[in-house]
Amino acid sequence: MTEDIPAGLIKGSDDKLRCWWHGNQDDYIIYHDTEWGWPVDDDRRLFEKICLEGFQSGLSWLTILRKRENFRTAFANFDVEKVAKFGEADVERLLQDAGIVRHQGKIRSTINNAARALDLKREFGTLASYFWAFEPGPELRPATIDHEAVKLLGKTETSTKISKDLKKRGWSFVGPTTVYAFMQAMGMVNDHLEGCICREKIEVSRKAFKRPGQ
Template identity: 60%
Template sequence: MLDDTTAPTGLFADDSQVTRCVWCRATPHYQHYHDHEWGYPVDSDTRLFEKICLEGFQSGLSWLTILNKREGFRTAFAGFDMDKVAAFDDSDVTRLVLDAGIVRHRGKIVSTINNAQKAIELRKEFGSLAAYFWRFEPEATNRPSQITRQTLSGITTSAESIALSKDLRKRGWSFVGPTTMYAFMQAMGLVNDHLEGCDARGRALQARADFVVPTNT
């Protein structure tokens, strides 16, 4: 039976012997996110826009904090409909700064509105956000997990996340640093960083194998 002393480094086993990456251990909600979302490929523009915005809000905080407020964010930001968010004005900023259901950081709120406007420009240029973001997928999709290396050395970026960050900043986006973009790529399945031995790793790899990469149409 696996336990804290026998589970491989970076993994833990729950009472039912499901083995997961240790970072999601805190709550069942976190574990559900790990099992069913993190690392699975996404081609929905709404989900991609939502995640890049929430990663910006996470800056300086834990993802669990943001995940626990995700429904509040969805309500506050019109379901992350980029067209609606792009039309937000100063009165919306004032409203959101007072909204206890989200992280009330004026700079991040203003950034989200700005990024919605920039997202519309990307959609016009590439046909969809998905077609744009998947251009930055590393070539070796099924490479060995990088989490162990990150944990040991503190590495939380990649050449692709640096390139994505640089390109978005050039296009006027904010709160899109290389570390934030690597977390975004992990979550949206552009990389699969479930550890070897994690119960979800194989499912995420299969989902990527079945996934049709969006292209500019």
């Protein structure tokens, strides 16, 4: 008899149900279980996440995940003050770095966005304070998070609002879809599907999480 597994979930070798997208690949499962959706308030990690989501545009996230350590080395561990000081020599260095995605527009965007991130820090104190202020209330979230609901959430009212504000402030490669992926990754929303082993754990973590500025 075939087991009835809800749409969007797959069973791992440990017999636990998880969101489908990790494909039971070990490194992807670790990311799914320990990072994706857990609330983050560390500015370095937030800057890294939004930059890598920008690099992911047009590619698979697994490609970026497997190059992440190379990205960290190439971009000074995503220290905004250091990256904001990168110049043309750094652009040329990065374009020769086979360990990252050698897309000139995305490389220049990361350097530009580091400078813009410093502007945000001066205005809001931390990047975390800026981003978490946009957290959507329950009225803007679907009642249940199932496979069909998540497929419809490529971008949302909130991600569009953040994208427009960031672009107005001079950021680039921060379209609504990229921003929504960032919101998912940083835990501003919990899009682990109903029945996934991580969903309730993250709900508990989100309830205990102290929002910056509150």
